[in-house]
Amino acid sequence: MRPDTVMLFAAGFGTRMQHLTKTRPxxxxxxxxxxxxxxxxxxVRDFGAKRVLCNLHYLPEALEAHLAGSGVLxxxxxxxxxxxGGGLKAALPLLTRETVFTMNTDAVWRGPNPLSCLANMWDPERMDALLLCVPQENAxxxxxxxDFVIESESRAIRGPGVIYTGLQIIKTASVADVPETVFSLNLVxxxxxxxARLCxxxxxxxxxxxxxxxxxVLAEEFLRHGDV
Structure with missing residues (x-):
């Protein structure tokens, strides 16, 4: 079945943003x-996701106010x-599908819809997770x-190569059976x-x-001109 649920990762402290996140997430x-x-x-909207949820921790009221009335859980x-990983596991009661997109919220894109690109390549028979990556020259x-090397049949291993964009499709069972409460998706x-189930x-x-x-600054230039 084509995945149609998206979890937006939005709980982090954003420490690399320095002064920009002192008063806002x-x-x-x-x-x-x-x-x-x-x-x-x-x-997410252009893809046509049926269910969207967002995890919160740092200054959660600000995000709740911004997303009020949007239908986001x-x-x-x-x-x-x-x-x-722990954030996705904690959100499982809100999910209604066995697969979900997880998406970072700190990037901008130029090109075809990235969720569609992943959904078109998703093969649950041989994958438990499918990562969307980008060649270094396009980042x-x-x-x-x-972060990863892509081998035959789209299998992924660790190593210098393509960059993970922060967007994936993953089976929820992959995180549900992790005993820890706090953990990174890297563990999964x-x-x-x-x-041989990561692609x-x-x-x-x-x-x-x-x-x-x-x-x-780079993103604003990228949006204006399509390159930097």
């Missing part, structure tokens, strides 16, 4: 006059933040040697790599990481 940092989370919601992480505002991915595909457009004040 990172997803409400503005790029070209719009909060970052609205760029993610554009992609909230999963508050209290008293502690739960990391990506703006991101340093490093890459490592297990799936060992089982990845590359995004054909361009992607800009907005993780710092410098990233905001």
């Amino acid at each position: 990172k997803p409400l940092v503005e790029v070209s006059g719009r909060p970052l989370i609205d760029y993610a919601r554009d992609q 909230f999963s508050r992480e209290e008293p502690d933040i739960l990391d990506t 703006i505002g991101h340093s490093g040697a890459g 991915w490592n297990r799936l790599i060992a089982e 990845a595909v590359t995004y054909p457009g361009r992607w800009c990481d907005v993780g710092s004040p410098a990233g905001v």
Whole structure:
């Protein structure tokens, strides 16, 4: 079945944003006059997701107010933040599907809808998670040697290569059986790599990481001109 539920990750402290997140959560940092989370919601809306939820921790009231009336469901992480895997696990009671998109809210895109790109390649018979990655030459505002190498049949392993964009499809069972409460999705991915059940595909457009004040400047230039 085509995944139609999206979880937006919005609970983090946004420490790399420095002064920009002293009084607002990172997803409400503005790029070209719009909060970052609205760029993610554009992609989700255009894809046609049936159910959208958002995890909250740092300054949650601000995000609740911004998203009021939108139909987005909230999963508050209290008293502690739960990391990506723990946050998804805590939100499972709000999910109605066995697969879900998880999406970071600190990026802007240029090209085809990224959720559609993933959904078109999703094969639950041989995948437990499918990551959307981007070649280094198509990534703006991101340093490093890459996160994954894509092998035959789209299988992903760790190593310098393509960059993870923060968007994936994952089976909820992959996190439901983790005994810990606070854990990173990296824990799940490592297990799936060992089982040859983690896959990845590359995004054909361009992607800009907005993780710092410098990233905001790059993203605004990227949106104006399509490149930097």
